[in-house]
Amino acid sequence: MTSSNPDVCLDPRRDGLPARGLDRRRSLAFLLSLGLPLAQAQTELTDLARIRASGVLKVAVYKDNAPFSDGPTDNMQGLDIDLAGALARQLQLKLALLPFDAGERMNDDLRNMVWRGHYLGYGPADIMLHVPVDKYLMQENRQALIFAPYMRQVQVLLHDTRTLPQVTGPDDLKGHKLAVERGTGMASVLMGQQNGMLQTQVSLYPSGVEAAQAVIKGQAAAAYVLRSQAEAALAGAQPRPAHLALTSLPLEGVPENGWPLGLAIKAANKDLGQALEVAFRELRSNGELLAMFQKRGMTLTAP
Numbered sequence: 001m002t003s004s005n006p007d008v009c010l011d012p013r014r015d016g017l018p019a020r021g022l023d024r025r026r027s028l029a030f031l032l033s034l035g036l037p038l039a040q041a042q043t044e045l046t047d048l049a050r051i052r053a054s055g056v057l058k059v060a061v062y063k064d065n066a067p068f069s070d071g072p073t074d075n076m077q078g079l080d081i082d083l084a085g086a087l088a089r090q091l092q093l094k095l096a097l098l099p100f101d102a103g104e105r106m107n108d109d110l111r112n113m114v115w116r117g118h119y120l121g122y123g124p125a126d127i128m129l130h131v132p133v134d135k136y137l138m139q140e141n142r143q144a145l146i147f148a149p150y151m152r153q154v155q156v157l158l159h160d161t162r163t164l165p166q167v168t169g170p171d172d173l174k175g176h177k178l179a180v181e182r183g184t185g186m187a188s189v190l191m192g193q194q195n196g197m198l199q200t201q202v203s204l205y206p207s208g209v210e211a212a213q214a215v216i217k218g219q220a221a222a223a224y225v226l227r228s229q230a231e232a233a234l235a236g237a238q239p240r241p242a243h244l245a246l247t248s249l250p251l252e253g254v255p256e257n258g259w260p261l262g263l264a265i266k267a268a269n270k271d272l273g274q275a276l277e278v279a280f281r282e283l284r285s286n287g288e289l290l291a292m293f294q295k296r297g298m299t300l301t302a303p
Contacts, residue, residue, distance in 0.1 A: 048271035051126055057093040059084040060113035060125035063101050066209045067232035067296055068130055073099045079228075080129045082292045083150065083283075087127070090279035098125045106132065107140055115143035115266045126265065126272065133262040133303070145267045148280050149303030150289065151228075154258030155186055157249040158215050158230040159222035167222070167247050170194060176221035178202045179211035181229075189253040190224045209233050216241060224249065228298050235297025260303035 051057060061069040061080050068080040076099060088095035100122070103109050110128065117123040131137075133149045157167055164176060170193040180187040182204035191199040203220060205211040208229030214220040216237045223230070227246065234240050250256040265272055283289040293300040 046271045047266070047269035048275055051093065051272065052091075055094055056096045057084075057088040057091055057127065058096045058098055058125040059087070060098045060100055060123065060128040062130055063099045064207065065102075065130065066207055067228060067298065069099065070207075073097075079292055079296060079298065082295075083289075084127075084129060086283055086288055086292070087276065087279050090282060091275060098123055106137060110141045110144045110264055114264045115141075124266070126269075127276070128264045131262055131264040133260040141264075143267050144264045145269070145273055146264045147262055147273065148276055149260035149262040150280065151293075152258050152260050152301040152303050154227050154301060155224065155249070155251075155254055156227045156230055156246045157222050157224055158212050158233075158244060158246055160215060160218075160243055161245050162243050163221045167249060169249075170198065170251065173198055173201070173222065176201060177219070179205055179214040179220040179223040179225075181205055181208040181211050181225065184208075186224055186226075186254060189251050192253070193251060213237075215244065224251075227301070231298045232296050258301075262303070 045053065061076065061078075061084060063073070064070060065078070065080070067078050069076055069078040071077045076097060081097070084097060085095050098113065100109070100113055100118075103112065110131070112118040113123045113125050113128045115124060131146050133146055138144075138146050159167055164172065167173065174197065178190065178198060178201050180190050180202055187202070187204060191202050203214070205214060208223075208225035209232055211220075211223040212225050212230045212233035213236075215223045216233060230246055234244065263276070265276070280289075290300050
């Protein structure tokens with residue numbers, strides 16, 4: 001379709017951008033025509049308009065975080081990778097992933113990937129995924145807006161029912177080979193139970209998925225991992241072994257009900273936040289978010 005008015009765009013998908021994105025591009029071009037430097041002209045646009053003008057949504061994802069974001073940086077796979085792509089499509093933008101290594105604290109990750117950028121010049125991104133939606137984290141990081149929880153992480157015990165038919169507490173684990181992900185709070189909690197009574201029984205693995213796979217392979221009687229990690233490991237074992245079970249095992253030091261995961265953006269980027277809220281509602285209502293979880297044999301737990 002065409003229009004006699006050259007300022008009206010009746011094809012919102014032209015150039016891969018919605019009509020409002022094209023309007024913002026014209027606004028930027030107009031500001032540049034007045035002789036303003038590019039950086040100054042861009043500050044005249046809203047946060048979302050600047051992103052639309054670039055045509056790209058930059059999403060920060062963790063490296064080595066199976067089943068959410070894992071693999072070589074030029075071909076990462078996982079639920080968060082699918083989610084990043086879906087959000088970019090909802091906003092009618094191209095996706096650019098910014099994979100990064102986890103820092104010592106979540107505050108470091110938010111500073112480096114959300115509101116300031118790394119001192120080596122990497123980042124920030126427009127969005128960071130896999131962020132705990134936690135009030136204390138929010139209070140410590142006022143420069144970031146943490147919102148839009150898309151799932152709840154919960155810890156479980158994947159166990160071989162032939163040797164561990166029932167598990168109600170740490171005493172039931174005595175004398176059995178246990179697996180857990182190295183460097184995690186869950187590892188510290190498991191090995192610290194009752195003054196370290198289980199410490200000599202625990203083997204550490206590079207990831208929670210690999211710890212779960214140790215149980216599937218018969219190398220351990222149980223693995224204390226996240227439900228998402230256990231389910232992803234079981235989905236890869238076909239047929240699923242009938243002698244394996246998932247049991248809730250709250251241990252002292254780990255939140256009994258787990259924690260919700262959401263995303264983070266720069267606190268000042270209100271327009272982007274509103275657009276992402278709309279995008280998430282659409283992904284939930286059209287079943288696309290659920291399909292991402294089912295694709296990997298994972299449960300979409302209510303955040």
